[in-house]
Amino acid sequence: MESWKVNLISVWFGCLFTGLAISQIIPFLPLYVEQLGVTDPSALTLWSGLIFSITFLVSAIVSPMWGSLADRKGRKLMLLRASLGMGIIILLQAFVTSVWQLLALRALMGLTSGYIPNAMALMAGQAPRERSGWALSMVTTAQICGVIMGPLMGGLLADWVGLRAVFLITSALLVVSFLITLFLIKENGQPRVKKENKLSGSMVFHTLSRPGLMISLFSTTLVIQLCNGSVSPILTLFVRELEPNMQNIAFISGVVAAIPGISALLSAPTLGKLGDRIGAQRILFAALIFSVLLFVAMSWANSSVELGILRFLLGFADGAMVPAVQTLLLRYSSDQVTGRIFGYNQSFMYLGNVVGPLMGSGISAIGGFRWVFAATALVVLINSVQLIWVYRKSALRKITPGSSP
Known part of the structure; x- marks a missing residue:
């Protein structure tokens, strides 16, 4: 199989697991915040919205920085950083004891962002130009699928194994993504930008x-x-x-x-x-x-x-x-x-x-x-x-x- 197709299959699963990780907390976030001691209804709504949104706010700020680093160091390194970093931080979310700890970890989760745009950039450079639209569409389907399945998986697992166990399972999926990226993705012929030429x-x-x-x-x-x-x-x-x-x-x-x-x-x-x-x-x-x-x-x-x-x-x-x-x-x-x-x-x-x-x-x-x-x-x-x-x-x-x- 051509190397770009192997890369496409690999990042497809990585984007799927990333979509799961981003969205799996949606169904039970208020319940988890309540477990951490926030019981007032208005405060519960405020904390839930803040904890969910802060990941996206931080990600919006740091995404250009990770993109710049990817141009200099390569896409694969950024994929490894994002998958492993997100896996570790989601694992830590299973052990928080206060709502402030959860908020801080969700902010750090935003700092580990960048898997999906770097997967897109990798496939944009690897796929033949005449098939780039199709390749990028396939990566998009993985993200969409993850966002759809995330709330469903999070809700079902929360009922079956408990709220904290959902974070453990999601973390394990991201570690699998890290291993797939490490051993299967080959970054062939990707141009690098030297720091002095940034x-x-x-x-x-x-x-x-x-x-x-x-x-x-x-x-x-x-x-x-x-x-x-x-x-x-x-x-x-x-x-x-x-x-x-x-x-x-x-x-x-x-x-x-x-x-x-x-x-x-x-x-x-x-x-x-x-x-x-x-x-x-x-x-x-x-x-x-x-x-x-x-x-x-x-x-x-x-x-x-x-x-x-x-x-x-x-x-x-x-x-x-x-x-x-x-x-x-x-x-x-x-x-x-x-x-x-x-x-x-x-x-x-x-x-x-x-x-x-x-x-x-x-x-x-x-x-x-x-x-x-x-x-x-x-x-x-x-x-x-x-x-x-x-x-x-x-x-x-x-x-x-x-x-x-």
């Missing part, structure tokens, strides 16, 4: 043929995560509003929440291949506009079935957008700065994970649940128009030698 942040953008487009793609990544996260805080309550007499509301809400991930998982590889043939930008533009229409339709949904169908369709757009953005980032950046670019993009992804739920909670408190979907549609529409305008404007300019039109 570029500053502004100089990185001077190396790009389309810096304005790159910034717009970063913003698009933030918006993709924002539109996924904006409905998370209100989804269960909205389903209950739609179906006030339904008994198994938690189960139905879980299905409605998870169903976009299923369609994204099914569609991402196919849409990645299609993007390699017709252009990733066409796939991205179509998926963004499709998302706008779906969010508008969701604001008018009258039953949980309608909402579930619309969210299932939304998963097809999700499966297209993230790999398309990654492919365009690869196309318009040089090997010298690929790690930095993917690191910046990951920072915007983490910021979207923070901003989205805050926006959804605030809008629902002011105007009601349906306005969350309408406001999300407006944000995606504005981003879509801006991105298409910037892309077409940059396409009219003279392309530098060696870049793609």
Whole structure:
């Protein structure tokens, strides 16, 4: 088997386990915080939100630093650092005795971030150019699968073996990821940037043929995560509003929440291949506009079935957008700065994970649940128009030698 395919299989499992590690705490976090002595309902909500969000906030800050280090030291070293570091910190979370200790470890977990963007950067450099869209789509499916399975696994294991044991099992999976990375991944022909040749942040953008487009793609990544996260805080309550007499509301809400991930998982590889043939930008533009229409339709949904169908369709757009953005980032950046670019993009992804739920909670408190979907549609529409305008404007300019039109 070709070495890049072995690398793809290896990082697929690594991204799967990373997605599990990030999301497995969601179902039982308030229960764990309560076990640590926080019993007041308002304080419990505050601590749970802070403990979950701080990982993404810290990750957003440090991701560019890890990307820069990856350009100088190599992607494999960063994959090893992230998998082992996260495994150790999640192991320690099983033994905390106070909520402050848990908060500190979740912040340290943010410092160990970087597995997924470095996996993306590794495959971007290893896969043949004509198959890069498909390869990045496969890595994306692993992340999506992990995020879907994480809450399910965390909830089931918490019931079966206890809350603390979930951290032990997740830590073991990350150690397996570390071993797979150590023994199977071969970083062949990856260019390294010497420390003395390291570029500053502004100089990185001077190396790009389309810096304005790159910034717009970063913003698009933030918006993709924002539109996924904006409905998370209100989804269960909205389903209950739609179906006030339904008994198994938690189960139905879980299905409605998870169903976009299923369609994204099914569609991402196919849409990645299609993007390699017709252009990733066409796939991205179509998926963004499709998302706008779906969010508008969701604001008018009258039953949980309608909402579930619309969210299932939304998963097809999700499966297209993230790999398309990654492919365009690869196309318009040089090997010298690929790690930095993917690191910046990951920072915007983490910021979207923070901003989205805050926006959804605030809008629902002011105007009601349906306005969350309408406001999300407006944000995606504005981003879509801006991105298409910037892309077409940059396409009219003279392309530098060696870049793609």
